[in-house]
Amino acid sequence: MRSLMRLFSLYLFIVSAIHGSFVHRALADGVTPEEAKQLRDEVREMFYHAFDGYMEHAFPKDELRPLSCQGEDTIGNYALTLIDSLDMLALLGDRERFTSSVEWIGKNLQFDINKTVSVFETTIRILGGLLSAHLIASDYATGMRIPSYEDQLLHLAEDLARRLLPAFDTPTGIPFGSVNLMHGVDEQESKITSTAGGGTLTLEFGVLSRLANNPIYEEVTKNAVRGLWARRSKLNLVGAHINVFTGEWTQKDAGIGTSIDSFYEYLLKAYLLFGEDEYLYIFQEAYGAAMHYLHNDPWYVEVNMDSAAIVWPLFNSLQAFWPGLQVLAGDIDPAIRTHAAFFSVWKRYGFTPEGFNLATLNVQQGQKSYPLRPELMESTYWLFKATRDPRYLDAGRDMVASLQYGARCPCGYCHISDVELHKQEDHMESFFLAETVKYLWLLFDLAAGPDNLVENGPYKYVFSTEGHLLPATPQISLVREHCSYLGAYCRSGDSRQKSYTSDTSFGEQKNYTKEYGGRIHTYLPSDTSYTSAPFSGFIKGVCPGLTHGQKFGISYLNPTYTHDDNSDYKDRDRGEHSVEERHSIVIDADQDDGKEQSDNSEYKEDIRESVDSGSQNVKDPAFQVMVFNDDDGNRLTDDSNYNQHDRESGDKRLESHFPQR
Template sequence: MKPMRRCRRGFPLLCLAAALLVAAALLPGAAVAEGVTPSEARRLRDEVKDMFYHAFDGYMKYAFPLDELRPLSCQGEDSLGGYALTLIDSLDTLALLGDKEKFGAAVEWVGKNVRFDINKTVSVFETNIRILGGLLSAHLLASDYATGMRIQSYDDQLLHLAADLAQRLLPAFDTPTGIPFGSVNLMYGVDENESKITSTAGGGTLTLEFGILSRLTNNTVFELVTKNSVRGIWSRRSKLNLVGAHINIFTGEWTQKDAGIGTSIDSFYEYLLKAYLLFGDEEYLYIFQEAYKAAMHYLHHDPWYVEVNMNSGATVWPLFNSLQAFWPGLQVLAGDVDPAIRTHAAFFSVWKKYGFTPEGFNLATSTVQNGQRSYPLRPELIESTYWLYKATRDYRYLDVGRDILTSLQYGARCPCGYCHISDVETHKQDDHMESFFLAETVKYLWLLFDLGAGPDNIVENGPYKYIFSTEGHLLPVTPEIALVDEHCSYFGAFCNASADRGYGTSASSTNHKKTNYTQLGDIQTPSGHYSAPDMLTTRGYIKGVCPGLTHAQKLGISYSDEEGNILEQTSEGHEDHGVSAVESSVQSQSSNIILISNPVGSQQDEALESRPESGDGVDIVTADSDSLSHDNTGGSLGVNTEEISEGTEFTSKQTED
């Protein structure tokens, strides 16, 4: 483990404030809750279930078929597209709770009544994660006997809706960089006045849903455009391997160069790792490793994370924003559990201070950031709590869940559902309930307590491993979706047009040569699996590998300098313009190993089993219980507050390019 960073001279009060904030929540004498027993976990699980139905029934009674509920006034509102958003977003939560009757009725209604040939301009990002993801997850549950949720009368109606919706989103990807517009009209395409600026998360959080759709419909176009978008973002990263928050999708110029793990960037990191875990595509793993190492080197001020200038690495904002709270959960999936424990403890200390996490908390002043005082029922802290309990089985994470549940019950519950908190200091309620409260917040709370009680759900005991989308939708790792053996065949590696093309001689490549392939442009795919439309540019994709190229060139990715000029790499792996020195520096900060963790002191966790060995020198290993360092004494969740005091350093200096 790398040594803790010392406080910079001139910031001792800041370091002390950060340490006291964490200690107040985590020292044994300060802990209000004691260990949650299995019987209490069952009671809390049932309370969360009642929470779900209070909100869901309120929506169905007062808001349906509008998009979302106004829980104070008991009315509805259309907030996205006017197609029963909350119902679609809640479908797989109904299935997870085992409510086959309501799940079946909801699936039938959606299949018969929802249509997307409407004159509505919608967010590509939100429509993808909430609607497309909700439809696909529910389809996979309703069409499979093994899930226990098979609907006899179901005939792929949700899959047809998903394919129609995705087809209507495709015009957004028609850009010079391949990074999509932020919004699209479902009937008429992209408006000529649509902004050419989009967020990194907006362009990088599409791969799971579109990739699954390609595999279910045998149409590669959906997966190809989203993978091309990720490549478009990553190829424009800085020499520090950092990406900014907003980019011009026509010029490729970064319009906001603040790099972080929160707002506008968060799920870009998330989908890199999850796309690898779901599809077995090593390109996503390679990019994730490089991006993660850079984030831990430049953004991590243990236990917090800050925003920095993507080119210089200088701190721009010493701010915790609530979307960062997903990060410890992602670290558990990657096997980096120790820093996840410390960071989660720091984030939870903010919740303990206010009863909720504000959208922004200023680390330099230890106060709520002006203009970011609300808590819109976000799930990220609960999500990370679930994953850390799953990895460690430390009962204190059940205590955290109980504290969060208590805050929601006493502060956010209102007549017809659960309200946004407009100010975390006054706990004033706001008349709005986002659909993700039912899709994610309640789901992760229920899973946490069900795991503590002795799990009885399809995620823990079902026939498949599940990857959760960024909206919390259940995406099963089935043979039909994973296609691990076929993946390199229908995508293969990327070669520049001028590069010599050849076929690999690995065992996997040899086996694939025996398959009957259909040639589609430059894509080779197993016959009957995929077809690529003529409109799609497929130049550069081949089966196998390209001899004499670096790993980055094989994958079609490259560095750019501060002016956006592409920095070429040689076949020997040496990079021009001094990039190799930067990469070498980042490489030395972190191991080139991804750990898929197993729970400590318990049976092997099915959802976190190690993946098969991958190529290109990347080792996938399973962390045993001895490698997951956490404190089983006291109430500190493994956080050494003295180390945090010494290791926290911030500057509020604004840095210009």
């Protein structure tokens, strides 16, 4: 099987190189600081064009129809786009609109409504938006403290989370996909949910638990992650969809894109924010398996979770978050190559389609749209932050130009229904404001000389999967001692920090859950059940707590892995990572630390030869991909003939793609 995978990977490189999609040479005259300031200001104008369009034509409905300049209720009819935009207003330093928006939400928003909502979308957009804005509005250190603010957003967040709790009342602990905010889970609700839907709730619920000093929210989401991971295959892969009652996988396709993507993301980010080793251990195994079985350098494919047989050679647009996650994990080299491949698809079409077939090297039929997704911008920002390589500013400039030429419409920015025809569609997701323009603005602000609370503020921040800012404050990031995994919490070893403990017994916690949201039958499994479960990352006994002063600057998280079920982590060099360590972006790019590599190194040289050979056939820079350095730091391609030619060709390509409106 591995030989077939290697042949397939080599095939992708050779064919892609022949078609001219594996060589992108850096502009020698990249974006200057002055240009970066201009681009930052342009992105700021993009945000306000869309935000003002929403406020004028759609508010208080959920989202904007930017072509017809009307509003639509898409999730719950609770001013979704405004809530999703709050921390971006704070980032921009717009005190007036941030304050007025927070005050309106505090006075008018309520969740006692007869609406069935997505647990996943409501958590990442609404709950995350409320918590992020609360943490900004309540803290003088952010520079955006609202004097009249009295925790209204936090109270709304807890009320919403209580209404989501019934979804977790399943035998596996994995939540239903939907819940009614007034009546709980409908009897006819589907028992099938996605891995991402069940495993991407830990950040928001965990932050709420720490702010409200109530562990129930964090524990049900942590239990959901354990429920998913305990059902992984012997290859340490998880599938796309699972039955929340039986625990059986209903779709066994494993990948890093649709239906699974943010499961990986929240494993690492939960460790970065909360410092709990359990998340790191699971991430190490999951990441290692993904790199071994899904990675066909620089692309990723979908495979059967049990056999690793390739089932779908497809670049899915949601995969574009992966290089950014690799930056956070310290795995820079594959992040550079994968981002290069993904960006080549953007260069080819002006946008990334939902699906790009790696066998035909064309847009996948039925997946031609671009709904203003942010993932490629996100990875571009993180790679520039880690490397300061100006080619990522060039990439960001291309993205801005594409959005301005192709997606801008009268009241905002439109979905692109077909990236080949560049046909606009009358819809603008709230995440365009929460993420897409946010990451572009942060990219150019960083290059121009950062002036925002993320780069200059008092805290390190973890970005949620919706791009919301979650600060590693002492209250949030304090690592706690665990007396057991039955929901009982010990006080931290650092008595100076606010303790995070529950005064209720396990039974009382169940009653609390029953009162506000339904019974949680499997609130937390016992240690015995975990001993017999295939959960090699489980931590038994008491783990020492770290104080906030001990925390923050790991340069590499060492995502080693083994293939054996029930593998043992006890011999790993884990150390105790401080908050600064966990959030450091100072990466050892050489990574010459003897760790096991999972990038099929034995045929790398053949790949390099095919890339170099293919570079001679490149005709249209629109098809080029950035291929930078090999493991020794040597450039894989000669970029001496690039420079101004590609800039001019790119400008002509944009003009042909996007005629003046």
